[in-house]
Amino acid sequence: MSGDDETLLLLSAYADGELSPGEVLAMERRLAAEPGLRDTAERLRGLSGALRETLAQVPVPENLRGHVIGRIGFADPATRRGWLGSWQALAATLLLGLAGGAAIGGGAVYQDRPEDAMLRTAVLAGHLRGLAAPQPFDIASADGHVVKPWFNGRTTIAPDAPDLAEQGFPLVGGRVDIVAGSPVPTLVYRRDRHVISVTVVPASGDAPTDEERRDGSTIERWTQGDLTYWAVSDLNTRDMRRFADLFRSRTGRPG
Numbered sequence: 001m002s003g004d005d006e007t008l009l010l011l012s013a014y015a016d017g018e019l020s021p022g023e024v025l026a027m028e029r030r031l032a033a034e035p036g037l038r039d040t041a042e043r044l045r046g047l048s049g050a051l052r053e054t055l056a057q058v059p060v061p062e063n064l065r066g067h068v069i070g071r072i073g074f075a076d077p078a079t080r081r082g083w084l085g086s087w088q089a090l091a092a093t094l095l096l097g098l099a100g101g102a103a104i105g106g107g108a109v110y111q112d113r114p115e116d117a118m119l120r121t122a123v124l125a126g127h128l129r130g131l132a133a134p135q136p137f138d139i140a141s142a143d144g145h146v147v148k149p150w151f152n153g154r155t156t157i158a159p160d161a162p163d164l165a166e167q168g169f170p171l172v173g174g175r176v177d178i179v180a181g182s183p184v185p186t187l188v189y190r191r192d193r194h195v196i197s198v199t200v201v202p203a204s205g206d207a208p209t210d211e212e213r214r215d216g217s218t219i220e221r222w223t224q225g226d227l228t229y230w231a232v233s234d235l236n237t238r239d240m241r242r243f244a245d246l247f248r249s250r251t252g253r254p255g
Contacts, residue, residue, distance in 0.1 A: 155176060
């Protein structure tokens with residue numbers, strides 16, 4: 001395999017969120033330093049977006065599957081294994097089945113935009129890197145008036161760091177993460193022994209308030225004004241939702 005082939009595979013895995021945190025960081029550094037690689041990444045994002053719009057990830061009814069198999073003209077793999085050589089027919093079945101699922105789903109399942117999916121992956125990777133470090137912060141402080149100005153000159157955003165200690169979520173510091181090739185601020189809170197990372201990026205478009213459980217972590221996202229906040233922790237969803245609600249109430253009206 002050539003170096004170009006390996007790079008393309010890595011870019012595809014990066015777009016799909018399949019790289020390890022260390023590999024994500026290495027790829028983001030390459031994207032920041034190599035304009036040609038960034039152009040290729042943008043083309044992959046466009047392709048991914050087109051596929052997401054066309055193929056909804058919803059189950060395909062069994063009767064549709066049987067109908068498609070009958071139209072293609074080979075046996076159901078549940079009863080016969082001799083179809084493996086006919087990869088063209090298999091591909092056609094998969095595409096027709098997924099397209100049928102898209103028509104049936106009718107947009108019932110929300111899908112991240114490609115750029116949002118990549119942001120989500122990068123934010124999660126930053127949180128995991130913080131957990132792997134000796135300390136999950138670059139500056140240790142429980143004072144938001146110390147943490148907020150510390151970001152000046154290090155990132156283009158200096159977010160408010162509300163004091164939530166009385167509610168059981170003390171601020172413990174802040175750090176700089178790399179997201180989409182740019183340094184961004186991350187506030188670090190705790191809940192007992194659990195670390196909560198709040199990464200703040202410029203808002204782009206209409207990002208809805210949402211929640212996801214991924215790789216053992218709960219991810220909360222919301223937008224206020226011109227900023228989008230990503231909160232990540234291994235806390236249970238109830239406590240994470242409470243934290244997000246408290247944070248939003250202390251930093252302005254929810255967007």
